[in-house]
Amino acid sequence: MTKQQVKIYVISDSVGETAQRAIQATLLQYPAVEATIKIFPFVTEIDELEPIMREAAVEKALIAITLVDPKLVQWVTDFTSTHQMTLVDYMTPLMTKLAGLTQEQPIRKPGIRHAINQDYLKKVAAIDFAVAHDDGQQLQSFLKADLILLGVSRTAKTPVSLYLANQRLKVANLPLIPGTPLPEDLLSWPKEKLVGLTIDPKRLQSVRQTRMAGMGLAKANQYTDLEQIRAELQYADQLFSQLKIEPIDTTVRSVEETAAVILAARKAQSD
Structure with missing residues (x-):
């Protein structure tokens, strides 16, 4: 069966995705x-x-518009009326109804959906980056990060990284483990990207013991030994001193509070 042919022109002040779908x-x-x-x-x-x-008009096309500027809408409306063309306006009728219902006027800003989509994609990319660069993974691309978190195990590096990723920042994190080699060029990494995290030894012991219990493992081991924890934190402090960065104490801070301190310091650097 031969199909009927129709031409449709989609005119938008953004990408035209709304009308096309x-x-x-x-x-x-x-x-x-x-x-x-x-x-x-x-x-x-x-x-x-x-x-x-x-x-x-020459092609006898149906016109579909997603325009928010009333001058453009009126021009198209007048043109289609004069030339006896079919017009579908996807925006104006609903905006008019909403304005009447709410007594609020639309801001008539083109491309808002596109901007929202771009922001969403940026957020997803940041989260993907944080996951891919968690716990020292993919060291070869660490310098593509906006921020690099350094700290011993259970100083909230991963949750803080993911929280910051939701703020559209690409964050990597690197565990500091005595006896485990660090990247050879670490001391030359941009200081503005580096963030050190530290914590009170007894608080860290409690966090690790809870972690071990949750995994069904014995609480008493080298990972939860207080002297071992103190040695790890001392090692981290020495590295922070070498890097000339002041670590953020996460002992009594939530993930959100730690992230807020990091964001405030980042803003201060850019001002």
Whole structure:
């Protein structure tokens, strides 16, 4: 069976994704119709609109718009009326209804959805980076991080990294273990990227004992031995001194509080 052909011009002040998805969903209900869809994104001026609309008139295309500027909407409306063209406006009717219902006026800012999508993608990328660079993994790309957290085991490096990733920062973390070699070029890493984390020895012992119990392991071992913990923290302090960074004490700070201190220091550096 020969399908009926239709041309659809999508005109948007952003990427046109909203109208395109709605059209594609609608077309599924018309198996006998084959549509050619042309997308015209980031249209914000009448000078840009006019040649598109004249071409559409020649092609006898259906016009679908997601425009928030009322001047552009009115221009398209007038043009389609004059040329007896079919217009689908995906934004104006709903905005008008919402304004009447809430007594609030739309901000009419183009491309908000695109900006939100970009922000979401940035967040996902930061979380992926934190997971991939957790606990010293993928050292070869550590310097791509916005921040690098250093500290002995159970000083909240991972949860702080993930919290900061939700703030769109790419964070790596490196465990400090006496006797385990450090990256050869660590002392030359940019100081503004390095963040040291420390904690009270007895508090760290308690945290580790809880961790061991949760795993069904004995509480008393080298990992939870207080003298061993003190030696680890002393080792970390010596490294922080070499790196000339002041560590953040996480003893009585939550993950959110620790992250807030880090973000405040980062802001102070940039001011």
